[in-house]
Structure formats: C-alpha cells, structure tokens
Amino acid sequence: MTKKRILLKIGSNTLTKETNQISRGKIEDIARQIATLKDDYEFIIVSSGAIAAAKQFVKLEHHGAEINVKQALAAIGQPHLMRIYQENFRELGLLTSQCLLSYSDFENVDAKANIKNTINVLVANNFIPIINENDTVATDEIQFGDNDKLAALTAALLQVDLLVIATNTDGIYTKESLAVNTPKTIESVIGTQSLQQEISTLKSSHGTGGMQSKIEAATIAQSAGIETWIVNGLRDNFITDAIKGISKHTKIKH
Ligand SMILES: Nc1ncnc2c1ncn2[C@@H]1O[C@H](COP(=O)(O)OP(=O)(O)O)[C@@H](O)[C@H]1O
Ligand SMILES: N[C@@H](CCC(=O)OP(=O)(O)O)C(=O)O
Numbered sequence: 001m002t003k004k005r006i007l008l009k010i011g012s013n014t015l016t017k018e019t020n021q022i023s024r025g026k027i028e029d030i031a032r033q034i035a036t037l038k039d040d041y042e043f044i045i046v047s048s049g050a051i052a053a054a055k056q057f058v059k060l061e062h063h064g065a066e067i068n069v070k071q072a073l074a075a076i077g078q079p080h081l082m083r084i085y086q087e088n089f090r091e092l093g094l095l096t097s098q099c100l101l102s103y104s105d106f107e108n109v110d111a112k113a114n115i116k117n118t119i120n121v122l123v124a125n126n127f128i129p130i131i132n133e134n135d136t137v138a139t140d141e142i143q144f145g146d147n148d149k150l151a152a153l154t155a156a157l158l159q160v161d162l163l164v165i166a167t168n169t170d171g172i173y174t175k176e177s178l179a180v181n182t183p184k185t186i187e188s189v190i191g192t193q194s195l196q197q198e199i200s201t202l203k204s205s206h207g208t209g210g211m212q213s214k215i216e217a218a219t220i221a222q223s224a225g226i227e228t229w230i231v232n233g234l235r236d237n238f239i240t241d242a243i244k245g246i247s248k249h250t251k252i253k254h
Contacts, residue, residue, distance in 0.1 A: 003042045005123075005160040006239075009151035009217075014166045014233030015049040021056045022049055022081065026233075027088045033239045034128070035092040042123050044158060046131045046151040047085070053077035067139050074135035085130055097127040100134035106153045116157055146209040152217035156224035163221045164242070165214050166233025171250030172211060174198055185248040192219045192252060218252040228252040 010030065017023040034043050051070055054077030060069050082098050089096050099119065105111040122129045133140065133150055148165060155163040170185045175198045177184035189195060192215050199211040218228035231242045231249040241247035 001040075003040060004162065005042050005044070005158065007044050007046065007151055007155040007158065007160040007163045008239065009046045009147055009163070009165045010048065010233060011146055011148075011167060012048045012052045013168045015047065016052050017234060018168060020052075022053050022084055024084060024088060027084055028091075029236050030239070031089045031092045031094055033237060034089075035094060036240060037243070038094075044119060044123065044129050044131070044154065044160065046147050046154060047081070048132065048147045049081050050074040050077040050132055050135065053081040053084070071135050071139065074132075078132060078135075081132075082130065089128065095125075095127045097122050097129050099129050099131045101131055101150065101154070102134045102138040103140045103150070103153070104138065106157070112157060115154075119158055146213055148209050148213040148217035149220065152220035152228075155221055155226055159224070160226060163217070163226050163228045164239065165217060165228065165230050166238060167211075167214065167230060168232065168234050169211075169230075170232045170248040171230045172198060172214075175200070186250050187248070188251045188253065190253045191222060195252070222252065222254040225254055227254060 008030075015022050015026055017026055051073045054073040058073070058076055060072055062069055064072075078100075082096070086096050099115070101115060105115060119129050131150070131154060133147060151165065152163060170183070172186050172195060173183040174186055178200070186195070186198065195215050199215065201210060201212070203210040214230055218230075221228045229242055229249055229251050231238050231247065235241070235247065238247065242249050
C-alpha cells in the first residue's frame with residue numbers, strides 16, 4: 001500500500017505551547033504521533049521556532065536593524081531547534097534531516113527540481129525532512145508572515161495528499177460565534193472564498209500571519225488539488241485525533 005504524504009506545518013506558538021521556551025513535551029507529542037502513524041503516512045515537516053529557541057537563552061546586542069537581529073537569532077536558534085527534534089525523534093526510532101528554503105527558490109526551475117529530488121530521497125530513506133525558511137538570506141517570513149505560505153508551496157511542489165497547519169485554535173471559528181465569545185468551529189468548507197468574511201486580523205502572542213496567512217496557504221494548496229486541515233497544535237494528539245475525526249478542526253476541501 002502506498003503511504004499518504006502529509007505536510008505538517010508547526011508554528012512557534014505550537015512549539016512553545018505559548019510560553020517563551022520551546023516545549024520538549026510538544027516535540028515529544030509530535031514524535032509519538034508520527035511514530036504511531038508511520039506505517040500508513042509519511043511526514044514532511046515545516047517548522048518555525050528558530051528565533052524562539054534562541055531567545056530563550058540569548059540576548060543580542062542591538063546594533064543592527066531589528067530584522068538583522070532576528071536573522072542572527074534564527075541562525076543561533078536553528079541548530080538548537082534541530083537538536084531538540086533529533087533527540088526526541090531518535091528516542092522513538094525516527095530519523096530527522098534539515099532543509100532550509102527561501103521563497104525565491106520556488107521561482108527557480110532548477111532550485112525547485114533540486115528541492116523535490118532531495119526531499120524525495122530523504123523520505124524514501126525514512127529521514128523526516130524538517131524545513132524552515134533560510135532566514136540568513138531572506139527576510140520574507142520574519143518580516144511579513146509566517147511559515148504558512150512556505151508550507152503550502154512545499155506541499156504543492158511535493159504533491160502531498162494533505163496539508164495540516166497546526167495553530168492555537170480549534171480551526172477557524174465563525175465570526176458570529178467569536179462575537180459572542182462562544183467559538184464555533186467551521187468543520188468543513190469547499191474552497192477558501194467563504195472563509196474570508198469569517199476571519200479577523202487578530203494574531204496570537206508569537207503569531208505573525210494570523211488566520212489570513214493560513215487561508216492564503218490553503219488557497220495555494222487548493223490550486224494544487226490538496227486539502228488543508230487547520231488543527232489545534234496545543235492539544236495532545238492533534239494529528240491522530242484529526243485523522244480519527246474526533247477533534248474539532250477545519251477541513252478546507254478542493
Ligand atoms: N475566525 C477565526 N478563527 C480562529 N482564529 C482566528 C480567526 N480570525 C483570526 N484568528 C486569529 O488567528 C490566530 C492564529 O494565527 P497566528 O497568531 O498567526 O498563529 P500561528 O503562530 O499558529 O501561525 C488565532 O490565535 C486568532 O487570534
Ligand atoms: N523562520 C523563523 C520565523 C517564522 C515564524 O515566525 O513563523 P510562525 O511561528 O509560523 O508564525 C523562525 O523559525 O523562528
């Protein structure tokens with residue numbers, strides 16, 4: 001049986017469990033779920049968290065522009081983030097690898113072919129690719145949005161079966177329900193058009209793109225014929241429970 005391919009996007013908020021530190025418990029939770037699902041699913045991860053990983057133990061002298069300080073923090077934090085992934089995944093027999101990509105790579109035919117071929121070799125050899133933006137050379141993510149769009153472009157390039165975006169809400173809530181403070185999840189929707197009117201510009205503590213960038217990501221995925229699920233990464237078992245259909249989340253079908 002061919003395995004289903006899932007692109008899992010994990011934001012800084014999920015990884016820190018909304019604190020100021022990367023949560024080893026959350027990374028363990030993700031590893032446990034992937035280990036449970038590994039006979040039927042193959043995973044490619046897009047993970048943020050490099051800046052958050054550095055911030056927990058370093059404070060940089062602020063001589064450069066704010067964005068350059070963030071880039072430096074990302075350079076310090078990325079290897080620490082990967083070490084935490086590697087240690088926790090290895091405990092469960094899972095192998096990890098790192099790929100750093102930039103948006104401009106997706107506009108270059110050769111670069112796209114190289115990304116696709118490299119990641120396919122990694123996956124075929126059971127190494128889970130863990131992708132982040134190459135923050136040293138590009139500032140798109142840390143300035144404008146989050147890794148949602150990078151995840152969608154990668155999902156389309158690698159022709160995955162499903163894009164799962166983990167955030168800090170039980171999917172997308174209706175605007176009406178948010179107004180009366182009783183959030184109600186939109187469970188299933190075809191396309192992203194109707195979602196535009198449901199979202200606000202609110203963002204979570206570490207968040208940068210808000211729900212808008214998740215809808216843009218889902219639109220990119222939809223054009224590539226890929227379904228997107230928006231799930232609550234703060235909950236334990238958020239992937240397996242979404243697959244079993246027992247958690248509240250939003251499915252954006254194409
Ligand atoms: N309709 C909506 N339903 C749920 N969340 C919404 C909605 N509209 C705006 N948001 C905001 O989007 C946030 C998630 O995006 P973001 O803060 O960028 O998180 P992440 O770091 O996970 O990408 C939620 O915490 C919430 O504040
Ligand atoms: N690439 C950077 C920043 C990306 C970012 O802020 O993304 P997200 O946490 O998804 O809103 C990092 O790893 O810290």
